[in-house]
Amino acid sequence: MTEPRNARLKLRVRIEKLPLVQAFHIxxxxxxxxxxLIVELDDGEVCGRGEGIGVYYRRDTPSTMQPQIEALRDVIESGVTCEQLLDLLPAGGARNALDCAFWDLEAKRQGQPVWQLLGMQAPRPLLTTFTVGADDPEVMADEARKLLDARAIKIKLTNDDGNAERVRAVRAARPDVWLMADANQGFTPDSLAAAMPAFVEAGVAVVEQPFPVGQEAWLDGLDSPIPIAADESVQDHHDLPKLEGRVKVINIKLDKCGGLTEAMRLANAARERGFELMVGNMGGSSWSMAPAFVVGAMCSVVDLDGPVFISADRTPSVSYRDGRIWCPDSVWGGPATAVA
Structure with missing residues (x-):
């Protein structure tokens, strides 16, 4: 990204809440x-916008994120680069919202979309997973049937003995889809071993974050018949060394790593170490999905379904068709002349 301009920016920060269509369990x-948290950077001619959700399990929430940005108001309004933000703020939702606002601002200033600023090829629609929250097996099966357009489904599991039945029920309901299982740290080595035959039988393609953060050694010698993905165990590129030889897939989330700048650094470093890439989300509107969509072009697994859970999305918005997500430049990260 180019150096900051001399014109002083106007920073606006606010918290918004968007209700979900229904409660979601993990x-x-x-x-x-x-x-x-919504961050806007206005230079008097164009305005850049970023959205951050934070990381709930780190108690990184909009109410804690907002003071982090306000404390840097003078520095931000004077103008900084995204690379400088890496030293000014820790990884998390605050830096994500601010970093994405700077990228959006620069795209509008340069008259080029973010993907072009990054030297990437023109985007295409990406196959995305659609998530079924953890619940009773028959409820999850019903939810999977409702996802008529889905070609890939991610099943949220929980820390009890019903996970094999959950997977069987969803597979029976949707024999046609690519399937992954997300444990959200809920397994032990014994409970994973007990559930694994059902996962294999159901054709689960990836098992995400089976063990708690701090218990990565449980992955040593696991010899899983299904690739394991790391989510909570990889926050940014500094976590990659401890995962080598333990997992095959790295789940990149902009709220975890702190923005598009670090997400691209993480993606490149992970690929150099031989990991496969996945892009995910902590929830949010199309303003959160759009910068993650840029990263998605590098990934073999895409999980960007956050807006389908909210009662109303942004305008313009990302769209979902035939199991794929498409993000026009007009949503975020495009030139000021971009239209839906």
Whole structure:
């Protein structure tokens, strides 16, 4: 990204809440709304926007994120680069929202979309997973049937003994889809071993974050018949060395790593170490999906379904068709002349 301009920026920060269509369950948590921090950077001619959700399991929420940005208001309004943000703020939702606002601002200033600024090829629609929250097996099967357009489904599991039945029920309901299972740290080596035959039988393609953060050694010698993906165990590029030889897939989330700048650094470093890439989300509107969509072009697994859970999305918005997500430049990260 280019150096900051001399014109002083106007920083605006606010918290918004978007209710979910229905409650969403994962291991240890139930969500009824997405709360997000919105950052806007206005140079008097164009305005850049970023959205951050934060990382709930790190107590990184919009209410804690906003003071982090306000404390740097003078520095931000004076103008900084995204590379400088890596030293000014820790990885997390605050830096994500601010970093994405700077990228959006620069795209509008340069009259080029973000993907072009990054030297990437023109985007295409990406096959994305659609998520079924953890619940009773028959409820999850019903939810999977409702996802008529889905070609890939991610099943949220929990820390009890019903996960094999959950996977069997969803597979029976949707024999046609690519399937992955997300444990959200809910397994032990014994419970994973007990559930694994059902996962194999159901054709699960990836098992995401089976073990708690700090227990990565449980992956040593696992010899899983299904590739393991790391989510909570990889926050940014500094976590990659401890995962070599333990997992095959790295889940990149902009709220975890702190923005598009670090996400691209993480993606490139992970590929150099031989990992496969996945892009995910902590929830949010199309303003959160759009910068992750840029990263998705590098990934073999894409999980960008956040807006389908909220009662109303942004305008313009990402779209979903035939199991794929498409993000026009007009949503975020495009020139000021971009239209939906």
């Amino acid at each position: 291991t240890g948590y139930t969500f009824t709304e997405f709360e997000m």
